[in-house]
Amino acid sequence: xxxxxxxxxxxxxxxxxxxxxxxxxxxxxxxxxxxxxxxxxxxxxxxxxxxxxxxxxxxxxxxxxxxxxxxxxxxxxxxxxxxxxxxxxxxxxxxxxxxxxxxxxxxxxxxxxxxxxxxxxxxxxxxxxxxxxxxxxxxxxxxxxxxxxxxxxxxxxxxxxxxxxxxxxxxxxxxxxxxxxxxxxxxxxxxxxxxxxxxxxxxxxxxxxxxxxxxxxxxxxxxxxxxxxxxxxxxxxxxxxxxxxxxxxxxxxxxxxxxxxxx
Amino acid sequence: xxxxxxxxxxxxxxxxxxxxxxxxxxxxxxxxxxxxxxxxxxxxxxxxxxxxxxxxxxxxxxxxxxxxxxxxxxxxxxxxxxxxxxxxxxxxxxxxxxxxxxxxxxxxxxxxxxxxxxxxxxxxxxxxxxxxxxxxxxxxxxxxxxxxxxxxxxxxxxxxxxxxxxxxxxxxxxxxxxxxxxxxxxxxxxxxxxxxxxxxxxxxxxxxxxxxxxxxxxxxxxxxxxxxxxxxxxxxxxxxxxxxxxxxxxxxxxxxxxxxxxxxxxxxxxxxxxxxxxxxxxxxxxxxxxxxxxxxxxxxxxxxxxxxxxxxxxxxxxxxxxxxxxxxxxxxxxxxxxxxxxxxxxxxxxxxxxxxxxxxxxxxxxxxxxxxxxxxxxxxxxxxxxxxxxxxxxxxxxxxxxxxxxxxxxxxxxxxxxxxxxxxxxxxxxxxx
Numbered sequence: 001x002x003x004x005x006x007x008x009x010x011x012x013x014x015x016x017x018x019x020x021x022x023x024x025x026x027x028x029x030x031x032x033x034x035x036x037x038x039x040x041x042x043x044x045x046x047x048x049x050x051x052x053x054x055x056x057x058x059x060x061x062x063x064x065x066x067x068x069x070x071x072x073x074x075x076x077x078x079x080x081x082x083x084x085x086x087x088x089x090x091x092x093x094x095x096x097x098x099x100x101x102x103x104x105x106x107x108x109x110x111x112x113x114x115x116x117x118x119x120x121x122x123x124x125x126x127x128x129x130x131x132x133x134x135x136x137x138x139x140x141x142x143x144x145x146x147x148x149x150x151x152x153x154x155x156x157x158x159x160x161x162x163x164x165x166x167x168x169x170x171x172x173x174x175x176x177x178x179x180x181x182x183x184x185x186x187x188x189x190x191x192x193x194x195x196x197x198x199x200x201x202x203x204x205x206x207x208x209x210x211x212x213x214x215x216x217x218x219x220x221x222x223x224x225x226x227x228x229x230x231x232x233x234x235x236x237x238x239x240x241x242x243x244x245x246x247x248x249x250x251x252x253x254x255x256x257x258x259x260x261x262x263x
Numbered sequence: 264x265x266x267x268x269x270x271x272x273x274x275x276x277x278x279x280x281x282x283x284x285x286x287x288x289x290x291x292x293x294x295x296x297x298x299x300x301x302x303x304x305x306x307x308x309x310x311x312x313x314x315x316x317x318x319x320x321x322x323x324x325x326x327x328x329x330x331x332x333x334x335x336x337x338x339x340x341x342x343x344x345x346x347x348x349x350x351x352x353x354x355x356x357x358x359x360x361x362x363x364x365x366x367x368x369x370x371x372x373x374x375x376x377x378x379x380x381x382x383x384x385x386x387x388x389x390x391x392x393x394x395x396x397x398x399x400x401x402x403x404x405x406x407x408x409x410x411x412x413x414x415x416x417x418x419x420x421x422x423x424x425x426x427x428x429x430x431x432x433x434x435x436x437x438x439x440x441x442x443x444x445x446x447x448x449x450x451x452x453x454x455x456x457x458x459x460x461x462x463x464x465x466x467x468x469x470x471x472x473x474x475x476x477x478x479x480x481x482x483x484x485x486x487x488x489x490x491x492x493x494x495x496x497x498x499x500x501x502x503x504x505x506x507x508x509x510x511x512x513x514x515x516x517x518x519x520x521x522x523x524x525x526x527x528x529x530x531x532x533x534x535x536x537x538x539x540x541x542x543x544x545x546x547x548x549x550x551x552x553x554x555x556x557x558x559x560x561x562x563x564x565x566x567x568x569x570x571x572x573x574x575x576x577x578x579x580x581x582x583x584x585x586x587x588x589x590x591x592x593x594x595x596x597x598x599x600x601x602x603x604x605x606x607x608x609x610x611x612x613x614x615x616x617x618x619x620x621x622x623x624x625x626x627x628x629x630x631x632x633x634x635x636x637x638x639x640x641x642x643x644x645x646x647x648x649x650x651x652x653x654x655x656x657x658x659x660x661x662x663x664x665x666x667x668x669x670x671x672x673x674x675x676x677x678x679x680x681x682x683x684x685x686x687x688x689x690x691x692x693x694x695x696x
Binding site: 013016035037040041042044045048062063131135142145146149150155157158159160161162163164165166167169170171173174175177178251252255 | 267274275278279281313314315317319325327329331333337341342343346347489493506512514519521522525529
C-alpha cells in the first residue's frame, strides 16, 4: 500500500490484506540498499496468519520516495509516523541490519508503540569499512560487489539456494542496481555513525530476540554480544550456516524463529 | 579499488547451485526422480502452497536436480534466477506467454532459427500475438517497427543462417527507450563466449540441447532473467504489476521485486503450460556444463582452422563466419565476441545441388543430421534436406544457396575434420563436372 509520510509517498507491502485495527501487527524494516521484498516469505506468512503486515520500503528504497534518512535515529522516528499513516497503532518490529538498529532505537524511543522486537543480522557498533564506505560514496560498482559478497555466507556462491532456481548474488546485485545514487552510502553511513546502541538497548522494555548468522561477514555474531547483554531479558538464536542475508539464506529457520517469538 | 572477488566462471560451472548432499555426502548432483515431496505437517503444506516457505511441492513447478541447473545457469549468466524447460522452444514460449497478452506485439530479428520464426510468425499469431520481423543488421530497424502495443524485442546473439551479430547494446537501448525488455536466444554463444546481460539484454534463453549439454543426449531449455528490467517503472506490464486473479490476486512485482518475471513464469507458466524439464535431463545437461569452459575454446579453435581451410579452397565460393573480414558484422563480432564467434557456420559451395549431395555423402567424420552444438562435428545441406521442396529462386530468398552447407564444428582433431572435408570437396567437384 502507498501512504504519505512527511509529505512524501511511502510504500509498505501488506500481503494483499487491508489493515484491520483489531488485529495484531508486524512491521518489517529492511537493511541498507534493499526493500520490503527482502522479507518476502516471512512477511507473506504473517499476512496470511492473522496479522497486519507492514513490510516497509524506507525512504529512497524500493517504491518509497527519497531522499534516504541519514541516521538510525531518524529512521527510528520515521517508523511510528509510517505506522500512523498506515493505521497501525502498535506492532512488533522485525529489523534486519540497519533496520535492526532502527528497530532497537524505535523501541527505546517509542516504547508505547512497540510490543516486541526481533533484530536480525545485527552488531553494535555496526562499523562499515572505509573501503566499502568510500566506494559507496563514489557510487562505484565495487560497493555493490562488496555488499553482495560480504552480505552472504562464503558458501553461498557455490552452494544451493533454498529458493529453487534463484541465484542469491544475482538477486542482490539486481536490487542494488536499481538504487538511486547516494542511497547506499547514506544508509551505510547511518549504520557506521550510530552511537547510542548500548544506552538505547538498556531502555528497551519489551521482549527482544536476536537472530544471528554464524557465518555473517558483515555483522559477525560476536559483534552482537554486548548489545544482546544490554537488552534486558533478550534471547539470542544463532543460525550456524547462514551469512548476513538470513531471510534468503535460511528462510525457514528465520520464519520458525519469528513464529515462535511473535506467537 | 581492492575488494572481495567473485568465483570465476570455471568454478561456477562446476559448483554453483549445489551443496554436497546433506544425507549421504554425494559429491555429484543427485537425480531426484520424484514427482512430489512429503510435507512435514498440514501447516507446512499450506505454507508451501501459499509461498510462505521455500521448497518443492511438485516437480512440474520445481525439482531439486533441476534447481541446480537453473541456479548454475543463472550464476554463469549473472542473472537473478532461471527456469529450466522441456526444450529451447519451450523457453521462448514461456518468455513470450509470461509477458504478452493477445493484441500485443513483438519486434523480432528475421535472422532466427526456423522453429522460433514459426512460433512467432504463425503459431502465436493464432493466439493474437503479432510479430514484425526486421533485419538485425541495422538496429534502427527495430526502432522503426516498434508500435504502442509492442511488449518485447527479440533476437539471436548469432542469427540463423548468416550469423548476423546482434548489436545488443544498441538494440537494448532502443527497447528500453520504448519501455520494453530485450530477450535474446544465446544458444550459439553460450555464457562462455558472451554475457548478454552485461551488454544490456534483460532476458535470455538457451536451447540447452546444444553446447550447454554438448553430448547430444538430452533436449532442454533454460530461461534466465537478469532482474534488471524495472516492470513497475515501465508501466506496460500489468501481467507483473497488477493483482492477478489467476494467482489469488498476486501482484508479482510487489511480492518479489527483481524476481517478478520468474515468479509468474514458474507459478503460472510451468503450472499451466507444463513444459518442465525432467530431473534426468537436468543431470545430463549439468554434466555438459561442468566442462563448458574447456569445450568452447576447443570448438572455436577447431572452427577457426576449418574456416581457414574452406576459405582458401577452390570449390568454396564463400564462408559466412564473423571472424572473417568479408563478413558484414566482422567489426561488431570483434567488439562483442572477443573469445570467438562460435562453432556453427555456413559456406557456399560451387556446383549446385548435385555437388552438395555428393559432398554430404562423402563425409566420414561429420555426421549428417539436424542439430548443432554437439561434441561431434555435424553437417547439413539445406537444399537437399530441410528445404528440398524449394526452387532455387525460393532458396535464394531464404538466404540459402543450392550449394549452401551448414557445419557445426565439434571437438575432434582438427586435421581429421579438414581431411574429411577435403575428400568430400573432391567428390563434390567430380559430381559438378
